[in-house]
Amino acid sequence: EAQVTQNPRYLITVTGKKLTVTCSQNMNHEYMSWYRQDPGLGLRQIYYSMNVEVTDKGDVPEGYKVSRKEKRNFPLILESPSPNQTSLYFCASSLRGVNTEAFFGQGTRLTVV
Amino acid sequence: AQSVAQPEDQVNVAEGNPLTVKCTYSVSGNPYLFWYVQYPNRGLQFLLKYITGDNLVKGSYGFEAEFNKSQTSFHLKKPSALVSDSALYFCAVRDTRSSNYQLIWGAGTKLIIKP
Numbered sequence: 001e002a003q004v005t006q007n008p009r010y011l012i013t014v015t016g017k018k019l020t021v022t023c024s025q026n027m028n029h030e031y032m033s034w035y036r037q038d039p040g041l042g043l044r045q046i047y048y049s050m051n052v053e054v055t056d057k058g059d060v061p062e063g064y065k066v067s068r069k070e071k072r073n074f075p076l077i078l079e080s081p082s083p084n085q086t087s088l089y090f091c092a093s094s095l096r097g098v099n100t101e102a103f104f105g106q107g108t109r110l111t112v113v
Numbered sequence: 114a115q116s117v118a119q120p121e122d123q124v125n126v127a128e129g130n131p132l133t134v135k136c137t138y139s140v141s142g143n144p145y146l147f148w149y150v151q152y153p154n155r156g157l158q159f160l161l162k163y164i165t166g167d168n169l170v171k172g173s174y175g176f177e178a179e180f181n182k183s184q185t186s187f188h189l190k191k192p193s194a195l196v197s198d199s200a201l202y203f204c205a206v207r208d209t210r211s212s213n214y215q216l217i218w219g220a221g222t223k224l225i226i227k228p
Contacts, residue, residue, distance in 0.1 A: 004156070031214055040122075042203060042218040043157075056213065090156060098207050098214055099145050099164045104156035 002027045006091050006105035013081055013112055021076045021108050023091030029103070030096045032074040033058070034066065036087040037107075043090065049074055050096065081112040115140045117206050119219035126194045126226050134189040134222045136204030143209040146187040147216070148178055151201040160202075163187060174198070194226045 004025045013019055025032065030051045035043040035058075045058030049068040063085055065077040074093075078085060088109050092102040116139045126132045138144055145164055149157040161172025168180045178189045189202060204219040 040220055042117075042220040043205075043216075044218075045215060048213065048215070050213075058215070092157075094214075096214065098209050098211055099162070100214075101147060101159040101162055102157075102216065104149075104158070106156045107154075 002103065004091055004093050004103050004105040006089075006108050009106060009108060011108060011110050013110070015082055015112055016080050019078050019081060019110075021078075021089060021091075021110070023074045023076065023105060024072050025074075025091075025093040025103070026072065027093060027103065028071065029093035030071070031100075032068070032091065032093045033102070034064070034074070034076045035090045035092065036060065037090060038087055046076070046089075078110075081110075083112050086110060086112050115206065115208055115217045117204050117217050117219040119202075119204055119222045121222050122220075123223045123225065126224070128196055128226050128228050129193055132191050132194045132198070132224065132226070134202050134204075134224060136187045136189065136219055137185050138187065138204070138206040138217075139185060140206055140208040140217075141210070144185075144187075145207045145209060146178070146180060147205045147207070148172065148176070148187075148189050149203045149205065150174075151203065151221075153200075157203065160189070196226045196228055199224055199226045 033048040034046040047066040049055045091105040094102040148160040163180045205216045
């Protein structure tokens with residue numbers, strides 16, 4: 001089954017404790033993104049990757065890191081989480097191109113206390 | 114600047130009635146337009162897209178959307194609403210001249226279908 005898999009689904013952590021949210025897709029997609037979803041703000045792109053070893057900042061990259069060492073994986077790293085990073089996070093993948101639709105993971109609800 | 118507006122935070126419709134969820138956009142080039150649906154505790158699912166051609170696009174679950182270039186709109190429609198259509202709906206646009214394939218998202222519209 002074609003899918004984007006995120007882990008964990010739910011995470012509660014404390015301020016400053018490094019964490020990683022994993023994302024894996026099995027569709028051989030070149031393009032992957034991370035979004036955060038906050039009420040009334042829709043989805044905001046954090047980082048994206050055009051292909052292996054090619055990553056770039058989205059609209060809200062501060063406080064986040066990513067890596068793309070393999071085509072299928074695109075982990076999101078919070079080196080020192082803060083309460084304002086409490087949010088619902090989505091990973092998405094798609095073929096490269098302006099007319100392609102994105103496939104989304106199930107989401108990770110992160111709470112930073 | 115590129116943007117997407119979904120002017121209604123919430124739309125309430127009685128089951129069996131037609132529904133419309135509104136979306137307007139602003140891009141510098143030509144738009145590629147998308148609708149996604151998010152059910153509770155789930156990721157976003159693709160519903161339909163407008164790329165080119167016929168202004169009326171048909172998608173999943175009986176939904177359709179009409180592209181109107183002069184009004185820069187891409188409203189989502191369904192002739193007869195089901196209770197199971199209750200969800201959060203997002204409109205997104207991508208500029209055809211975009212070099213980073215970024216999707217610009219609306220804030221979302223909560224659709225509530227009442228029995």
